[in-house]
Amino acid sequence: MKQKNTREKKKWNNYLVAGLVMTGITLAIAVIGAFWTPYDATAMSASLKFAPPSFAHWFGTDNFGRDILSRVMEGVETTVVISVLVVAASALVGVLVGALTGYFGGLIDEITMRFTDAVNGFPSILLALVILSVLGGGVEKLILALSIAFCPSYIRIVRSEFIKYRDADFIARARLMGVGWARILFVHILPNIFSTFLVSIVIGFNNAILAESGMSFLGIGVQPPAASLGKMLSDAQGYLSSAPWYALAPGLAIVWIVLGFSLLGEGIRRWNN
């Protein structure tokens, strides 16, 4: 019982601080990138082709003479917006389906679980690839495909948490009071799983960002001329020896974003324990 008294003690930790700072910078770049970039990200210039980094162009220019910094800022914006939508959609489906199947169990639960088993059988990127090649490319379809690929893992997490709480004493008491099932699910139980769920959401961002970059790298995600980190990397591939700076900025941006979210996730996990 003594341990239980201390379980609510929350502690700041270095992971959390570093994660918050890095993710904060990422989001700031995304927001700024939506409204302002140093140069027009799609403006081409034959004279500026492959200009190395300079004061005018911090990260140099690409094969069409476009400013790489501006394109990375736009790419970060695109990536963040796509992953936010993907995570939001799949987490929402995860909460709804996971809560219902976990709390009520029974046949519907069995069917849903076998379905998620089947979906889980494929790597999520491969699954998204299949969906995309059936539906065709484009940002909306990319979001849809990634959401479908990611929601089984959220369903599983939420379901197992709801199974844990459905037999809790305080839920039994709520039922005795006559509280309706929807209220039990979303007012009584849901706040209890929030901290666990938050960690998986933050980690989910990472997967979404990597998946989006991977898709765009393969040319089936964001379509040119719109900037995307993955597409920039794949373009830069051909010029690695002649213009090494081309790959540097988008590569660093992906590492920065993913590292930031990883640290944030770990920080939240430690905060909760």
Add this chain to the structure above:
Amino acid sequence: MIKIDHLSVAFDGTEVVKNVTIEIGDGEIVGVVGESGSGKSVTALTLMGLVAEDAVLTSGRILFDDVVLAEAGKTRDKALYQKYQGDEMTMIFQEPMTSLNPTKRVGAQVEEVLKLHTKLSKEEMKEKVLKTFASVGLKDTKKVYDSYPHQLSGGMRQRVMIAMAIILKPKLLVADEPTTALDVTIQNQIIALLKEINEKQKNAMLFITHDLNLARRLCHRIVVMKDGCIVEQGETKQIYEAPKEAYTRRLMEAVPSRIPKKVPRVSGEEILRVEHLDVYYPAGSNSLFARKEKNHVVKDAGFTLHKGEVLGLVGESGCGKTSLSKAILGMNRDVTGVISHDTVRPQMIFQDPYSSLNPTKTIGWLLEEPLRAAGKLDKSLAMTKEDRRAMVYEMLKKIDLKESYYDRKPSQLSGGQRQRVSIGQALITKPGFIVADEPVSALDVTIQAQIMELMQQFQEEMQLSYLFISHDINVVYRMCDRVMVMKDGRIIETGDTQEIFDHPKEEYTKLLLLNS
């Protein structure tokens, strides 16, 4: 001779054990008694060298036959302790399930001790383990030897733990609440066993408990601790018959010794009637294709509960008490028989005050929720926000919590306070009867008394009826007008509390009474 000499232990700069001196002579059993948080367990763990790494000895030392095991200002000498641990000094813990490795057979686990400290051959080891098993009262020792912990009952597991602790005939045996997790009848067997071991092996024993009755039966001397300090120590007889300190007296008074109930105010009106009630679980696997069999946990139960009455339900764990109560409340649908009552929504108070309140809500929200739910189901009961709030403040006053608790979370409350909130939550809609499932079993003795008083107060005020489930005979004696005794799913005896206590008819009832 073991001596804890002016010992103080601190965590994060806070002293939890303050200037404690305890001597344990050879063959002597010393009991350390105190409420949770009194520092008794930390004292024992420090003595054993098992206390957490961040504990700091701020004063004093620990002597084992004139060898200094630990001393303030020195880092823990792990090598020295290793020589003593498991060999010269051993410990028995409260929870036998978590102290045994679930993946290994218990025989092998006990042999591990021999492997570490003796040079016996394999056959000799096995023989010695079997002999020790027999000496701690385990029957069919060969079968136990090959069992996994989950295949044994709680009492058997604790016997295995004791066997492990005494197999090398240690000079010192520390037992930290060794019987708290066990049923009363098993408790007594374990106490008798410890006594027998002490007489045979002449070990020094440190027996840690919150239960004064147990300490009284086993210990030669008693040390009473509170807030890390020793309040009083002396011969058991002296402590019980002539306690010097007020706290010791309070601790003893709080023990629900047979205080009879105040005059019952039972009217003839029937609140609840149960007839021929069977509760069962579908046996076998969860598979769709398995043949459904009924596994009865309650058989042919029948009783009535009258207005203003407290009906006790007594029995060991697994006897079907909780299944019966859940069936009455409609929480279990696998039942046959008749349950009839007029109460719209009877409520339940659970044993564990930590799991019966939603940790994410405030106390105010929790107390309002039953009113909100009632209002939604029956529009005539709907209340405005202000009215609900006013009612909650009134309830806070009744359960003796300050108004400022309205905005607190359950985690900021003590166990006793939480149980008050639980009671308030159950009673705010004024239900006709309440099922209370071991409502005071998880609480300290002094808190137990307060909670029982609170429940009685409400009962008088609201003409409530309780179905009061407990394994603690003394609590039942204090709370109940009538008592039902349950064994293996059947109610074997029912009667007025006084009658049952004075003239029990069934052998089993006699046994239960004898053991408390």
